[in-house]
Amino acid sequence: MMNQDTLAPHETLELHEILRFKQTEIKKIKANMALVEDEKLRSYMQDCLESSVSFINELGKLSEKSSMEIGGV
Numbered sequence: 001m002m003n004q005d006t007l008a009p010h011e012t013l014e015l016h017e018i019l020r021f022k023q024t025e026i027k028k029i030k031a032n033m034a035l036v037e038d039e040k041l042r043s044y045m046q047d048c049l050e051s052s053v054s055f056i057n058e059l060g061k062l063s064e065k066s067s068m069e070i071g072g073v
Contacts, residue, residue, distance in 0.1 A: 022059070
């Protein structure tokens with residue numbers, strides 16, 4: 001029986017997939033913010049950016065519970 005304090009291998013892979021998706025999302029938001037002139041839209045994008053960064057930080061804490069090592073993230 002696996003310890004409940006660690007992630008199973010398939011959970012670790014799913015977690016890393018989500019992390020990669022969110023990292024790509026952050027890169028796209030940052031790249032497009034330079035093109036946006038509307039202040040409301042820029043503010044919304046900034047909120048999305050901050051939310052995504054916070055989400056990645058929380059997922060990073062979960063990845064510490066992984067029972068396997070995956071490079072590249």
